[in-house]
Amino acid sequence: MKTISPNSTIGIFGSGQLGRMFAIEASKMGYRVHTFSPDSNSPTGQAADAETAASYDDLDAVRKFARSVDVITFEFENVPSATVEAAAQFVDVHPKGEILHTTQNRLREKTFLAGNGFPVTPFRHIRTLDELKNAVDEIGTPCVLKTAGFGYDGKGQAKIVSADDLEAAFAAMKGNDAVLEAFVDFEKEVSVVCARGQDGEFAHYGIIENEHKNHILDVSFAPAIVSEKVYAEGVEIARNIAEKFSYVGTMCVEFFLTSGGDLLVNEIAPRPHNSGHLTFGPCVTSQFEQQVRAVCGLPLGSTAFYRPAAMANLLGDVWANGEPNWAAAMKDPDVKIHLYGKTDPRPGRKMGHITTTANDAALAAEAAATARNNLI
Ligand code: AMP
Numbered sequence: 001m002k003t004i005s006p007n008s009t010i011g012i013f014g015s016g017q018l019g020r021m022f023a024i025e026a027s028k029m030g031y032r033v034h035t036f037s038p039d040s041n042s043p044t045g046q047a048a049d050a051e052t053a054a055s056y057d058d059l060d061a062v063r064k065f066a067r068s069v070d071v072i073t074f075e076f077e078n079v080p081s082a083t084v085e086a087a088a089q090f091v092d093v094h095p096k097g098e099i100l101h102t103t104q105n106r107l108r109e110k111t112f113l114a115g116n117g118f119p120v121t122p123f124r125h126i127r128t129l130d131e132l133k134n135a136v137d138e139i140g141t142p143c144v145l146k147t148a149g150f151g152y153d154g155k156g157q158a159k160i161v162s163a164d165d166l167e168a169a170f171a172a173m174k175g176n177d178a179v180l181e182a183f184v185d186f187e188k189e190v191s192v193v194c195a196r197g198q199d200g201e202f203a204h205y206g207i208i209e210n211e212h213k214n215h216i217l218d219v220s221f222a223p224a225i226v227s228e229k230v231y232a233e234g235v236e237i238a239r240n241i242a243e244k245f246s247y248v249g250t251m252c253v254e255f256f257l258t259s260g261g262d263l264l265v266n267e268i269a270p271r272p273h274n275s276g277h278l279t280f281g282p283c284v285t286s287q288f289e290q291q292v293r294a295v296c297g298l299p300l301g302s303t304a305f306y307r308p309a310a311m312a313n314l315l316g317d318v319w320a321n322g323e324p325n326w327a328a329a330m331k332d333p334d335v336k337i338h339l340y341g342k343t344d345p346r347p348g349r350k351m352g353h354i355t356t357t358a359n360d361a362a363l364a365a366e367a368a369a370t371a372r373n374n375l376i
Contacts, residue, residue: 001198002092004071004296006030011069011091012044013037013083014076015051017340017350018272018288019044021280022075025288031296036065037076043340044075056083066090073249073295077104077270078150094198094248094295095270102245103270106179107148116244118237119264121256126178129170135180136160142183145169147176157215159183184264186256190224192238193276195290195300196247203290203300205283207234208275209361210254216348220275221310221365226257233263241268250291252276274313274350281336282309282357307357310364312372314352319345324375329354335371 004010010026012019015037023033024047034050035042045051050068054061056079066072066087073093077100084097102108113120124135126145136143147156156176158169170178189212194204209224210217226234238253245251252273254266276287285293285301293300318324329335339352354371358364 001297003298004031008032008070008296009034009049009068010292010295011036011065011072011087012048013056013072013074013079013087014271015039015042015044016075017043017352019075020047020340021277021286021288021338022073022272022291023047025280025286026292029289029292031292034065034069036062043342046341056080059083059086062086063090071295073291074100074271092295095245095251096248099245099247099270103268105149106146106267107177109268110179110181113241113265113268116240118241119262121184121264121266122182124180126170126173126180129167132166132170132178132180133163136163136166139180139182144181144183145173146179146181147173148179149176155215184256184258184266186264187259188224188226188257189254189266190226190230190234190257190263191220191252191254191273191275192234193250193252193273193279193287194235194238194242195250195287195294196242197294197300198248198297200243201300202239202242203285203303204235204238205276205279205287205303205305207231208278210275214348216315216350217274217313219310219312219365219369220278221308221361221368222278222305223308223361225362227261230257230261230263237263237265241265249294250276250287274353275311277338277353278309278311278355279303279305280338281355282306305357308359308361308364309355309357310361310368311356312354312365312368313350314339314354314372314375315347316345316349316351317347318351318372318375320347321376326375328374329371331374332356332367332371334358334367 009032033048040053207224252269280286
């Protein structure tokens with residue numbers, strides 16, 4: 001296990017809010033952070049010590065970046081494999097490039113999960129309209145067609161309810177490889193945010209419950225309202241996925257919980273996750289600090305919650321009528337406002353979030369939603 005000491009420089013691919021919160025935690029511990037992405041004055045760059053704005057395909061820039069840092073991690077999984085390989089010639093990269101390669105494509109991810117016995121909804125690889133017709137016959141309706149690569153927050157998805165939807169759904173994939181999934185009639189969506197150290201140490205935040213609006217995460221709270229059996233199974237699945245990958249860093253497994261009480265893995269995020277924002281403040285160690293500890297070869301921290309916690313996302317829509325009323329939201333002294341330094345509040349864009357704590361998670365969720373309403 002290689003320990004990277006404070007005052008060293010951690011490189012991070014990607015420059016969004018996850019990298020920003022990572023940089024805040026890393027600098028608290030005395031590390032320098034250098035972010036690499038195509039953007040400048042980015043959410044991460046504002047909180048980092050150095051920012052390289054270059055294309056991921058500019059391998060000369062990638063090599064120069066890799067030579068200037070002591071270890072590299074990610075906050076964005078769609079970094080091309082060639083970029084990771086070029087960087088890995090100079091410095092350790094956590095998690096490994098092959099994990100990114102698997103998780104950045106739904107087909108590879110689902111094939112990995114099913115092949116290793118993890119529970120997933122039935123799926124098929126779709127390249128042609130004929131394949132789609134046959135797969136819909138096999139899987140049945142309703143089902144969801146998703147682009148295999150570069151999809152998030154419901155982008156690149158089309159629901160198929162009847163044969164009439166097939167052509168439009170296929171056209172929406174714009175010629176890209178796709179995955180057809182059986183639609184899951186889920187009771188709720190939950191996630192397990194966890195971390196694995198270089199020596200195999202594993203830590204998790206239990207089960208987090210997630211509510212989505214328009215396919216985008218809206219509110220999360222922890223602990224989730226689930227049975228002990230579901231709790232144990234979710235944590236065990238996350239642990240086994242991390243183990244199978246020999247994962248190093250923070251990871252999130254997103255699940256559907258069916259009305260029958262079964263967990264199905266929807267997605268793996270090979271990085272800190274939006275549902276884990278509620279660990280930043282309400283927990284002894286945030287998901288971002290765990291990432292710093294794991295990639296720097298340090299022991300993981302306690303995942304204990306000081307109190308049950310909740311998070312409400314702030315999308316650009318909150319700015320529709322001008323500057324939000326921050327004071328009104330913060331009248332509740334348990335409300336914490338996190339903003340990502342983005343200046344263009346477009347509808348649907350993640351601009352920040354609110355966290356709250358309370359004596360129980362449902363109350364915390366209610367307080368977060370109320371504070372958000374008070375902004376407008
Ligand atoms: P994804 O981008 O795959 O995480 O999907 C975004 C959201 O769409 C999920 O969080 C679910 O709310 C919904 N969704 C995606 N796939 C399915 C499915 N197979 N069955 C039911 N809902 C789904």
